[in-house]
Amino acid sequence: MRFRHYDSLRLFDVVARHLSFTQAAEELHLTKGAVSYQITRLEEALGFSLFIRQHRGILLTPKGKQLWHTSQAAFHDLENLITQLREDDTSRITVGMSTYFASRWLSPRLMNFMAEHPNISLRLQPMIDLTDFHTENIDMAIRWGKGHWPGMHVELLRQAPVRPATGKKTAAALAGLSSHEWVNTLTLLHDRENSPAWQEWHQRAGETYHAKQGGLVIQDPNVRVQAMIDGQGVGLYDDLISAELNSGQLKWLSDISMPEYGYFLVYPANALNNPALRTFRDWIIEAAEMPY
Structure with missing residues (x-):
């Protein structure tokens, strides 16, 4: 039987990102009850559960995680294609990061990239949370953490013990x-x-x-x-x-640090099909290896 509820997958994506019916409802401008009802309808159509309902929140089921990772990649590919069709220009790329990293590490080095690649239009997008990835049409993110972002390709940029x-x-x-x-x-x-x-x-x-x-x-x-x-x-x-x-x-205040933390490049699996993004990725990895 054909699956006919693709319109509900975007709602599922929002709930999965927040792991909260309440926060998803706020983003979608719906009631919590409406979101919960739509998810229940989607689970009935799929024939399996997407979430484990708990007293303090919800968790993705194993099948829910698989579907979310696949749907994330599909939505990102669609958004990239729409952007390319609108602009017909793959030399425009958007990289999300915190203002802290942008101002303290990237900014002093950025003029080198612009001078070496004048045909690439680069937009730096302030970014607090990885949920901004889709809403801001971000091609690649630079994130601080331990490198655990399921569903994304992750590369270490530089160690950053705290x-x-x-x-x-x-x-x-x-x-x-x-x-x-x-x-x-x-x-x-x-x-x-x-x-x-x-x-x-x-x-x-x-x-x-x-x-x-x-x-x-x-x-x-x-x-x-x-x-x-x-x-x-x-x-x-x-x-x-x-x-x-x-x-x-x-x-x-202490010499005790956590060396497992660092800055990572985070992007969907097919993102480097964009030559401009691959160029930026190669440049920033090389820049991170050089003393400054």
Whole structure:
């Protein structure tokens, strides 16, 4: 029997990205009940479950994960084709990244790329979350993490170990204290809700992690840097804060780092079929290998 519910796959894609009926409903401007009903209808048409409903949220089933990864790639290919048909120009590429990485690492090197490849039109798209990939027509993303983005091709760009840092006034007040003494007194700055980074650092340091209600979530890394300077807490950072460290505005609080973190190129499997994107990918990997 032919499958006739392709229109529901886009809704499924949104729910799978958020793993939340509520957040998907907000993005789609629908009610939570309408989204849940559409997913139930889709599951009936498919003949298998897409989500495991739990008290605190939903999870993709194994078959749901397979369908989501395939649908993501298909939607991205369709969007790329539509863009190419509209513009008939594959020399236009969009690369998503945080403003932190763009301003502190890429910007000083970017003029070299523009001089070497004047025929490529490059757009840098500020990016907080990987869910922006489809909504902003991003061809490639540069993401910080441990390289785990299912359904995407991932390449290490550069290692970026992180360790705790804070403003000079806060650091001065903590002088002589061990991590055991300061780690449970300072406000921990997070990049997102439920981020595992601080919990992982506590484990590495042999400390007990307490998910304190007083934690502060600031998604933009540059804003978190300013928050540390202003004495609002302690954050996990890499060597891209060297300017603030050299000026004395920021201080490391510990030598214990997490070397498994880094910056990665993230893109759909067929993205490098675009010659301009492949050129950018080759250039930035070479640039990352060179001392600066």
